[in-house]
Amino acid sequence: MCALIKQCEFIIANLHSNLYKTYNMPSISRKGIEMPESPIRKLVPYAEAAKKRGVSVFHLNIGQPDIKTPQVALDAVKNNTLETLAYARSEGSEEYRTKLAKYYVKNNIPVTADNLVITTGGSEALLFAMGSISDPGDEVIIPEPFYANYNGFATASGVTVVPVISKIENNFALPKIEEFEKLITSKTKAILICNPGNPTGYLYSEEEIEKLKKIVLKHDLFLIADEVYREFTYDGLTHTSVLSLDGLENNAIVVDSVSKRYSMCGARIGCIVSKNQEFIQTAIKFAQARLSPPTYALIASEAALDTPDSYFTDVKEEYVARRDTLISELEKIEGVTVANPKGAFYCVAQLPVKDSDHFAQWLLEDFNLNNETVMVAPASGFYSTPGEGKNQVRIAYVLNKLDLIRSVEILAAALKQYPN
Structure with a gap:
């Protein structure tokens, strides 16, 4: 097929x-x-048109937190004394990489500055990773649903995504190891996971990471982990990094970013982390080809590392309250099934509709409740298997609790009126 x-x-x-x-x-x-369209951004023109008609739009479609960026990061840009906005070092300054390495050590990820390459966001980190480990026609196994741009990064790199499907019925748990092994061929170069997961909020247990470790060691593969939501784990659960396990020194690659951690999406600073020095040296060549990451953003990102732990404690408490509010309200709607996320700030909801792409566009073009509507991300774009996720949406709980309650109220009314 x-x-x-x-x-x-x-x-x-x-x-x-x-x-x-x-x-x-x-x-x-x-x-x-x-090259696939972004399921998150392709509906923006319809949202803008709705706003021009005087309709207020609640944005549940994109992971843009409303949490304030740490002041220390903003002040570092405002108060700098640069006289020339010069190129940065291609792999990021030694000072920033050394300081960032200390952050990882604090989080049970024993690395040094030489294990890091600073990138323009997590997106570039993923592109550098795919470019460094694969050739056109190679394959990467990814549990789906997955972050929609993985499809785009794979297309840009000439890589074939081989999906292994997880199901909303079991809260998007990791598929059985046997399912992974069935898919491994001579062209397989890596397994890619997002932990905690976007769009599902699924948090991989240490036991699951250990199982993946055994697979990649057995078949001589890379294990790439997108860990940008590391700080956001809930219900007393903790995050296990692939770089915290012994024996994966040559196999593990971490993709990371300041975007979600410090609510600095516009900074576009990320990194690749790996103890495999051949991989790091290869990634540096890609970094040199694009010259350097943005200097002001590097200044802000380095300063953000001084953010006190209390910032994350408060943010996690806020996200837990938002998650609980959103899930509780969604479960009140007849015909809606929702997975319970254990990390990040997204959930996937299954709706009583045939085509969530059409439904999402209809919400913006043809529906409003007292001049208000909602914008959601159709979930089909988070799959690579044709036909999967057609009746699902991703919802980002990045709004305050009152706005989330109102958003679900609007969604419930829309489902009653939706003709399809």
């Missing part, structure tokens, strides 16, 4: 290419045609 789908995609790509040639236009690349 997957082969047939790929063949159909190839035929469509060629039809597009031939269409351009018919009208004597230069052709777009097959890679460009296959």
